[in-house]
Amino acid sequence: MSNENILFEETLPGGGLWSWALRRHTTLRLTDLAGGANVGLMAYNADQPLDRLNLPDTLKAQYTAKLTHGHVLMSDMGHALLSITADTAGWHDPLGGHGNAALVQRNYGAATYQEKRNDWHRNAHDNFLIELGKHGLGKRDLVANVNFFSRLDVDAEGAMKFHPGNSAAGARVDLRAEMNVLVVLNTCQHPLDPNPRYAPRPVRLTVLKTPPPGPDDFCRNFRGENQRSFILTERLFPGA
Amino acid sequence: MSTFILTESRLDPAKAIYDFTLPAGEGWMHEIRRGQTFRIVDLDGNQAVDTLFYNAHDLTDRYSAQDTIREQGGLYLTTGTKLISSESNVMAEIVADTCGRHDTLGGACAAESNQVRYALDKRWMHSCRDTFMLAISRWGRGVTKCDLTHNINFFMNVPVTPDGKLSFADGVSAGGRYVEMRAAMDLIGLISNCPQLNNPCNAYNPTPVRLLIWP
Numbered sequence: 001m002s003n004e005n006i007l008f009e010e011t012l013p014g015g016g017l018w019s020w021a022l023r024r025h026t027t028l029r030l031t032d033l034a035g036g037a038n039v040g041l042m043a044y045n046a047d048q049p050l051d052r053l054n055l056p057d058t059l060k061a062q063y064t065a066k067l068t069h070g071h072v073l074m075s076d077m078g079h080a081l082l083s084i085t086a087d088t089a090g091w092h093d094p095l096g097g098h099g100n101a102a103l104v105q106r107n108y109g110a111a112t113y114q115e116k117r118n119d120w121h122r123n124a125h126d127n128f129l130i131e132l133g134k135h136g137l138g139k140r141d142l143v144a145n146v147n148f149f150s151r152l153d154v155d156a157e158g159a160m161k162f163h164p165g166n167s168a169a170g171a172r173v174d175l176r177a178e179m180n181v182l183v184v185l186n187t188c189q190h191p192l193d194p195n196p197r198y199a200p201r202p203v204r205l206t207v208l209k210t211p212p213p214g215p216d217d218f219c220r221n222f223r224g225e226n227q228r229s230f231i232l233t234e235r236l237f238p239g240a
Numbered sequence: 241m242s243t244f245i246l247t248e249s250r251l252d253p254a255k256a257i258y259d260f261t262l263p264a265g266e267g268w269m270h271e272i273r274r275g276q277t278f279r280i281v282d283l284d285g286n287q288a289v290d291t292l293f294y295n296a297h298d299l300t301d302r303y304s305a306q307d308t309i310r311e312q313g314g315l316y317l318t319t320g321t322k323l324i325s326s327e328s329n330v331m332a333e334i335v336a337d338t339c340g341r342h343d344t345l346g347g348a349c350a351a352e353s354n355q356v357r358y359a360l361d362k363r364w365m366h367s368c369r370d371t372f373m374l375a376i377s378r379w380g381r382g383v384t385k386c387d388l389t390h391n392i393n394f395f396m397n398v399p400v401t402p403d404g405k406l407s408f409a410d411g412v413s414a415g416g417r418y419v420e421m422r423a424a425m426d427l428i429g430l431i432s433n434c435p436q437l438n439n440p441c442n443a444y445n446p447t448p449v450r451l452l453i454w455p
Contacts (some may be wrong), residue, residue, distance in 0.1 A: 056305075056347020056390050057446070059406050061356050065345070066404030076388075078352030090403065095315070095345075097306025102330055139300035140386045142326060143299045154400045156313035191310055229356045 006095040007207045014200025017127035019134060021046040021050060022117055022177040022216070023236070027085065029206040032149050036167035037201035038190040039148040040124045041096045042132075043073055043081045046180040047236075051077045055094050055144040061225040065154065067092040067146060070222035079236070080229045081181050083219035085210075086174035089167045093147040095160065096159060098124035099191035108198035121198050126158055127186035150190040171228065176210055176219070178233050201203040242399075244340030244412065246320040249420050250390030251277060251336075258453035264446030265366050265435035270319050271296055277335065277454040279420040280431075281293050282395045286411030286448035288434040289394040290348045290368045291388075293323060299383065301327040305344040305390040315344040315360040315400060317392060323421070326389075329425060336420035339413045343398040344452065346373065348391050349436045358438045371432035379428075393434075396441055402442035411443060419430050 007026065011033070012018055023026055030039050045051035054076035062071055069087040072080045084092075099107075104123040111121040124145075132141055149167035152160045175183075187198045213220050213230070220230045234240075253259065256279075264287070274276050280289055289411050295301035307324040309315050317323075319337045347353075349367035356364040369388065376383040395413035400406055405406045435446050 003295050038269050050385055054347065054353075054390075056345060057350070057353045057356070060346050060398075061353065063406050065400040065406045073357065074353075076350065076352070078350075078356045093401075095306065095309065097304070097310050102328060108256060124358065130270065139326070140384075142389075144304075144390050154315060154402065154404075156399075156402075158242075158400070161311055219272075226359055231360065232352070232355060 003040045005209045007209055008056055009204060009206040011202055011204050013202050014187050015122040017131050019131035019182065019184040020207070021181055022181045024180050025210060025212045027174050027176045027208040027210040028183060029174050029208060030148055031204035031206065032167045032169065032171040033204055035167060035201070037167060037187060037203050039185050039187055039203055040145045040182060040192065041185040042128060042143050042145050043050045045075060045079065045081070046182040049135070049141065049182060053081060053143050055146070057092060058106060061229070062223055065095065066151070067094055068131050070219055070224050073146070074220055076239055078229060079233045080178040080226070082175040083178055083213070084173060084174070085176045085219060089149055089171040089173060091151040091166055091199060092173065093150040093152050094110060094150055094192070096147055096190055096192050098128065098145050099188060100125035103191055113199065124186050124188040127188060128184060131184045145191050147192040152192065160192065162190065162194055165197055168170045178184065178230065179236060182199060244398060245290050245319065246338050246340050247336045248338060249336035252378040253452055256452040256454050258451070260451045261303050262433045263448045264433050264435055264442070265371065267371040268431040268451065269375045269379045270427070270429055272429050272453060274423050274426050277420055277422050278429065279452040280394055281418040281450040281452070282339065282413045283414065283415060285415040286395065286413050286443040286450055287447050288396045288436070288441045289449055290424055290432040290434055291392045291394055292389065292430040294387065294428040295325060295331070299387055301325045301329060302387065303331060303392070306364045308344060315345065317344055330424045332421040333393065333418060334424045338394055339417040339419060341397055341412055341420060343396040344390070346393050346396060346398045347436065348432060354438060365437065366435040368426045368432035368434050369372065371435070372430060375430060394413050408439060408441065431449055
C-alpha cells in the first residue's frame, strides 16, 4: 500500500482508547508495534448504531471461533461491517471479552491517575464507555468484543488458555469498512494475559483509502454466507 | 473426549410456586426473585432455549456471555457455572443439570441472520430475535433492542475445535432433561423457545419446554 493511500495515522500507546467513524470502503490497519499487543474492538453501523457487531452471528455464519483473513465481522441485522482483508498474525480472539477496573486491580494492583498521571492503570471496560459516550452510546450498547492480536486455545472440555506469542512486532491486520462503520477500540491487555505486570503494548492505527470490493473480492467470496451478507449491505446504498 | 457430569435436583415440582409450559416459537418474560430456583425442562428433547437475564433493578446490569465464560475459564455452561453480568455481578448459579452442557456462543437466530446463513428468501420465517422483540415490546418498561445481547442456549451443544472451528454438534439433551439455577439477585428472565427449522438445533422439530420456579 503506497503512502498516498494513507488518509491519516496515529500511534496509540498501550492502555489507550480511540473511536472513529470509518467511511465506507476505507480501511483501518492495526499494526502491533512491539509484539504482544491486544486491540479490543466493538463496531456499529455509523448511520444507525442499533445495527451493531454481533459476534455469535459472525462466528456461526462462518463456522469459526477465531478470526483471520477472509472473515467478515457481521452485524445483528445481517450486514457486513468490517472485512479482514489482510492479516499477518493469523488468529484473533472473539471469545475472551474485556477486563474492567476490578480485574486490572486484581491482576496488576492499583495505580491511580493521581499517583501515576498518564501511566495509570487503565481498563478496557471504562475505555469502551468513554469512547461510546462520545457517540451518544452507553452501557446498554456494549457488545461482545473482538481482541485483535490475541489468541485463546480451547481444549475438549472447553477450558480456555491464553496463547503466548500469537503476535510478533510488525504484525498487522486490515479491516475494510463495508458501510460507514463506527469503530470503538482500546489497547488494554487481554483479560486472560498471564503477564503479572501491567504492560499493554502500543498499536499503530492507519486509515487508508482502498478500492470497493469487486465481484472477485476474497472476503466477499470466502463463503456463501459472506456473499449474502454483502448483498444485504449493498442494499443500504442503492445506486452507490 | 469430553466428559459430562450430571447433577440431579431434589426439588419437587408439586411444590413449585410457578409452573408453565411454553410452546415452541413463543416468548416468556418473567421476574425471578433473589434466592428462588428456576428450572427449565426440555420436555421432548433437543430443544434450544434462548435465554437472557437482566438485573430487575438495573437494565444495564445484564447477562454477559464473554464475562461468564472468561470468569469460569471455560466455554460450556453446567452445574457450578456462575452466570456473570456485564457489571461483573453473579446473577445466578446453575445448581442442577441433567443435560451436562449448554452453549453461550451461538447466540439467537434472527430473520436477518437466517438470510445470511441460509438464503435471502428466509426472512419471513419465525426466529428467536423476533420472539424477543415481541416479548420486550409487550413487557415495555424501557426494554429495547439494544438490551438483546448474547444469550445462553440451554440444551444446545456448540463445541469449539482446537483449530478454532465452531461446530454445531448433535444435541446432548433428551426428553425430560433439565437445568436449574438459583437466582443471586432479583432477575428478569427473557426466553425464546427456539423456532429454528433451518438447522438441527431443535432436531427439525421445535417442542415445548416447562418452566418452574421454587421459592
